[in-house]
Amino acid sequence: MLLELDDLSLRFGALPVLQGLSLKLQPGERLALLGPSGCGKSTVLRVLSGLLAPGGGQLKLARPLRFGSMFQQPTLLPWARVQDNVALPLRLQGMAKAAARAQALPLLERVGLAGFAQALPHELSGGMQMRAAFARALVNAPDVLLLDEPFGALDEITRERLGQELLAWCAARPELAVVLVTHSVFEAVALADRVLVLGPRPSRVLLELDIRRERTSTDWTRQDAYFALVRQAQQALADALREAA
């Protein structure tokens, strides 16, 4: 076990957001979180990374963990070159500029942006900016990647391609664990090993789907089992939305 949330509860002032939420993450596992808008998915990511303290319950870490994060917007510094944007987490850890830049370069190559190291963010397309954000999330060799709707603002084709690149990256780094927040049931079942459907606020886990048991190595998103799991998650989500309404 890499990390565990045990019976988490959290409120913002008078607003109870999470109540009795438990989850576990194993090394190398990809976990997707689905749930109605505002149910607290981003809040769970903030608790996992230590940005928010649980109100009740516990966050247990197997050891001190490194986290990398990526959001719906690339959040690149507009005045900094792509290479410096990617190197930023290392600079914030105190690494010297030259060393941080050198460490950023192979990641830029890996995400297909080697030729754009000296470009400014506005010179990149939306998909390329997300690639730069992906490289930045990976530059400090994280144990856990926290992804908050990272492909949500992209067109369908770029979205699918980046999803495939995420899977390729995970295959190359078998120890890397991922928590993916998404609104897309299709994306969750396509990319994750396990899918958790959260209920309306105060939120807890309503349904857990184990994708690994069913997943095929090739053409997974064309299999009947894929669509059966998508339907199951859709049903749970529809129930949660009805409850929320």
Ligand SMILES: Nc1ncnc2c1ncn2[C@@H]1O[C@H](COP(=O)(O)OP(=O)(O)OP(=O)(O)O)[C@@H](O)[C@H]1O
């Ligand atoms: N810092 C904060 N202060 C007060 N309320 C907050 C804060 N952060 C989030 N909230 C509230 O907590 C609830 C959960 O927010 P959160 O962003 O975690 O939901 P979400 O499930 O990620 O939403 P969405 O799917 O729409 O992105 C919302 O009602 C939100 O308004």
